[in-house]
Amino acid sequence: MPNPALDEAGHVGNDDGAPEPIGFAIAVRQLTKKFGGRTAVAEASFSVARGEVFGFLGPNGAGKTTTVRMLGTLVAPTAGSATVAGIPLTPHNAGQIRRRISIMPESPGLYLRLSVMENLECFADLYEVTDPRDRMDHALRAVNLTDRAQDACGTLSKGLRQRVALARALLSDPEVLFLDEPTAGLDPVAIRDVHELISTLSRGGVTIFLTTHRLEEAERLCDRVAILNTTLRTIGRPDDLRERLFAKTLTVATLNPLPEPDRVFAGLPAVDSWHHDAPAVYALAVSDTTVAAPAAARALVAAGADVLSISQSHHSLEDVYLELINEEAGRR
Amino acid sequence: MTVSRRRVRAIFRKDLREYRRNGSIVCAMAVIPLIFVLPPLINIFALPESSASVLRHGEPLLYMLGIPAVVPAVVAAYAVVGERQQGTLEPLLTTPVRRDEFMLGKALAAFVPSLAISYAVYAAVLVSVEVFAHPAVASALRQVPQLVAQFFFTPLLAGWSIWVGMAISTRSTDVRVAQQLGMLASLPSVAITSLIAYNVIHPTLGVALGGAATLLILNGLGWRMTSATFDRERLIAGTG
Numbered sequence: 001m002p003n004p005a006l007d008e009a010g011h012v013g014n015d016d017g018a019p020e021p022i023g024f025a026i027a028v029r030q031l032t033k034k035f036g037g038r039t040a041v042a043e044a045s046f047s048v049a050r051g052e053v054f055g056f057l058g059p060n061g062a063g064k065t066t067t068v069r070m071l072g073t074l075v076a077p078t079a080g081s082a083t084v085a086g087i088p089l090t091p092h093n094a095g096q097i098r099r100r101i102s103i104m105p106e107s108p109g110l111y112l113r114l115s116v117m118e119n120l121e122c123f124a125d126l127y128e129v130t131d132p133r134d135r136m137d138h139a140l141r142a143v144n145l146t147d148r149a150q151d152a153c154g155t156l157s158k159g160l161r162q163r164v165a166l167a168r169a170l171l172s173d174p175e176v177l178f179l180d181e182p183t184a185g186l187d188p189v190a191i192r193d194v195h196e197l198i199s200t201l202s203r204g205g206v207t208i209f210l211t212t213h214r215l216e217e218a219e220r221l222c223d224r225v226a227i228l229n230t231t232l233r234t235i236g237r238p239d240d241l242r243e244r245l246f247a248k249t250l251t252v253a254t255l256n257p258l259p260e261p262d263r264v265f266a267g268l269p270a271v272d273s274w275h276h277d278a279p280a281v282y283a284l285a286v287s288d289t290t291v292a293a294p295a296a297a298r299a300l301v302a303a304g305a306d307v308l309s310i311s312q313s314h315h316s317l318e319d320v321y322l323e324l325i326n327e328e329a330g331r332r
Numbered sequence: 333m334t335v336s337r338r339r340v341r342a343i344f345r346k347d348l349r350e351y352r353r354n355g356s357i358v359c360a361m362a363v364i365p366l367i368f369v370l371p372p373l374i375n376i377f378a379l380p381e382s383s384a385s386v387l388r389h390g391e392p393l394l395y396m397l398g399i400p401a402v403v404p405a406v407v408a409a410y411a412v413v414g415e416r417q418q419g420t421l422e423p424l425l426t427t428p429v430r431r432d433e434f435m436l437g438k439a440l441a442a443f444v445p446s447l448a449i450s451y452a453v454y455a456a457v458l459v460s461v462e463v464f465a466h467p468a469v470a471s472a473l474r475q476v477p478q479l480v481a482q483f484f485f486t487p488l489l490a491g492w493s494i495w496v497g498m499a500i501s502t503r504s505t506d507v508r509v510a511q512q513l514g515m516l517a518s519l520p521s522v523a524i525t526s527l528i529a530y531n532v533i534h535p536t537l538g539v540a541l542g543g544a545a546t547l548l549i550l551n552g553l554g555w556r557m558t559s560a561t562f563d564r565e566r567l568i569a570g571t572g
Contacts, residue, residue, distance in 0.1 A: 035569065066569075072426050074568045098428045109423040111346065113353035118346070125342030126427040168423070 024083070025050045025176050025207035026071060031080035033066050040066040043080065044232045048224075050175075053198060053208040055222035057215065059325060062229045064211045065106070068178050071209070072103045085175045099127070102174035106181045106211075108165035112154030116145060116164050119153055120171060127172035139167035142197060158185040166194065176207045183217060195221060219317040233324045241320045249313035250284040250292055251277065255306035258282075264303045268295045283313070335436065339429050343437025344444075351407065351445065360406045360511070361445060365399050365453045373457060376473070377464045387472035394478060395529035396454055400490040401521035404446035408497025409514030411438040412567070413504040422568055431562050435498065435555075442494045443487070450486045481540060488547035489525075493518050495554025502561045 026048040033041045041063035048054040058064050069075040071084050073094035082089040085100035110119050120139065124132035140146045143163040148156065153164060162185060169177060179198070183191045198221055202208055212218050218225050219238050226235040234241060250271075257280045258264055265274040265284060270291035274284045286292035289312050300307050351357045372395065379387075415421040424434075461470045497514040504510035524543075527533045 069568060073564075074422070074425060075565045095428050095430065098426060101426075103423070103426040105422050105426075107419045107422075109419045109421075111350060111420055112418070114346070114349055118349060122342050122346040123423075123427060125338050126424070126429050128336065128338055128428070165423070 023050065024048060025052070025086075026054075026082065026084055026209065028071070028082040029080055031067070031070060031082055032078045033063070033070055033075065034078045039230060041070070041228070042231045044228065045080075046226055046232060046235050048176075048207055048209060050207055051202060051205045052223045053202045053210060053221050055218035055225035056209060056211045056228060057213075057218055057225055057321060058228040058233075064228055065180060067228065068103065068180060068209065068211060072101060072178060073097050099172070100174060101176040101178065102169040102172055103178040104165050104169040104180060104182060106184065108161040110153040110161055110164055110168075113152060115150050115152055116140070116156075116167075117149045119164060120168055123168050124171050129171055129173075132171075135171050135173070136167075139170040142170055143167045144193060159187055159190045162186055163190065163194075166197070170201075174206065176209060177201065178209045178211070180211045181213065182210070183212070183214060191217075215316065215318040215321055225317065227321060227324050229325060234320075238317045238320070241317070242315045248286050248289055250286050250289060250296060251309075251311050251313050252282045252284060252296060252300065253308040253310075254280045254282075254300065255308055256280060258300075258303065258305055260303075264299050264305070265296070268292060268299055271296065280308075335430070335433055339433045340437045340440070343429070343434060344440045347411070347438060347441030348445070351441065354410075357407060357410060361403055361449055364403050364406065365449060368396060368399050368402075369453060369457055373460060376461060376469060379466060379469045381466050381468040384466070384468040384472040387469060388475075390529070390531045391475070391478050391481070391535050392529055393454075393457065393473060393475075394481060394535070395526050396450075396457065397482065397485050397489055397525040397529075398522040399453055400446055400450040400486040401493050401518045401525065402515060403449055403493075404442045404490045405493040405497040405514035405518040406511050407442040407446060408439070408494040409501050409504070409510040410507055411442060411498055412501040412562075413507050413510045414501075416505070416567065417507055425564050425568060431559060431564075435559060435562060438498060439491075439494050442497070443490055446490045446494075447487055450490065451483075454482055454486075477535075481535070484544060485525075485547070488544060488551065489521055491551040492547055492554055493521065495551065495558045499554070499558045499561050502558065502567065 024047045026046075028047065029045045031041060031044045032039070044063075044067060056064050056067065066075060070077050071082060071089065073084075073089065076091065077089070084097050087093050087097050087100070089097065111122070114122075117136065120136045121132065124136055129135045137146070140149055143166050145160065145163055145167060148160065153161060156164065162182065166179075166182060169179070182198075183194050186194065195217070198208055198210070208221075210218065210222060222238070224235065224237050225241070227233040261274065261276075261282060265271055265282065268284075270286050270288040272285045272287060274282055277283045284292060284296060293310055293312070297307065297310055300310075351361075372392075376392075412421070415424060458474070461473050465473070493514075496517045497510075500513045500517065501510050504513070524533070528535050528539070533539065
């Protein structure tokens, strides 16, 4: 559930534009990481509300994993500041932060010679979980792996290993859960299960920071998404991003090409411009579809056209993503 | 700063389970003692009664201190780079485990089996000598000071080898290279124990106490040195 008080960058409006950490699971300001002369992440600023599912998208090498590692206290930022689970990100606070978060890296990183239960047991002890047996059973039930608890992880398929890694991430009952490509390599049924689990966790108040390449996954699961390509390119709800980037379009299809389309479409209310998409298909750039669509229908009927369809064009998150990434590539 | 026993135990137990099921580690733990023991043991079995007087004036079984010098170095060299190579280091380091807890758990997991193997092999050698060697030779090799030296120097040598092995492991990117370097690094200890065993360095009480004090200091330094080389960022990102 995104906080309605957030602005586009996910900030609460305050005088200096700094993220206000109160009420946020993650608040990041001007976070930068350089490895030698190479900048992995440059001046990223955003906030994530508690219980929000936040998607972090970007091409390979965009700095997503580095950002997760910085927020997970594995890598120290070169500049900038952040709070994670309400705790300022400093070397001194690293242990405290690690107790409240959980990170599932892209590679499951399981001990393949150990059984599923032995893997979980080790991590339950590292988190000093109270009542570890109960937590392990609960985590295994959450990922539907109870019947494989005694199997060596090396005998499991890639998808099952991913599920063990997810169970391991749930052991400590984290406030913030960082998931790096959690559905990579999973079959559709397993993907659906993971999606349901993410939704359940979010409903339970867990903040999910989801790094993914699967844009339909981000669109389906995330309250808001951020697109990173070293710098933060954009942030917002998927619907808002679509509206911000793409003009609303009505697509009109007729049985035969209109003899004088300009006379039909020009001057219609809320229609800004039009162009041919195909011989008998017209794309109308509109400011308000609820005004433009009925007006276009009336004009077409008046012109004696046989109308096949009038539909609003939908842009996916993938369109938004490609538009932003291509735009940046074009600038370089 | 407090060390959580539970987290140290978690690393220790996990590593022991891993080592027990890792063919290359089990093989190293079995083969290295055999290399140290078998050829000299065969010679001892063949020794005539007349050799007893010569043996009585030396400390030939002290060469077996090479086992606690080499075995733990090879095991400890696997400790960090092994995790890194199988992709388990990052999940481990995202937990609240502290550097000291991590290192201590890893060190104990190399120390305990190395110690057990060293003592077990020494005991097995003593029994074999009693059974198969000439009684006069067996009697000459049955020396209390040697037994005491073996008992006290085994953990001291193992400890030093572990810190060196782990320091190598934290800086390496390949398990085999780390293990080979670990073995190389343990050679000075093997050389010194061999020089004592073959009476080049005469083992007196002073030498023993000096050696023990040196090893204690080296263990302390090794602990600090290894901790200093442990850097989460460098281990995860390869930089830092």
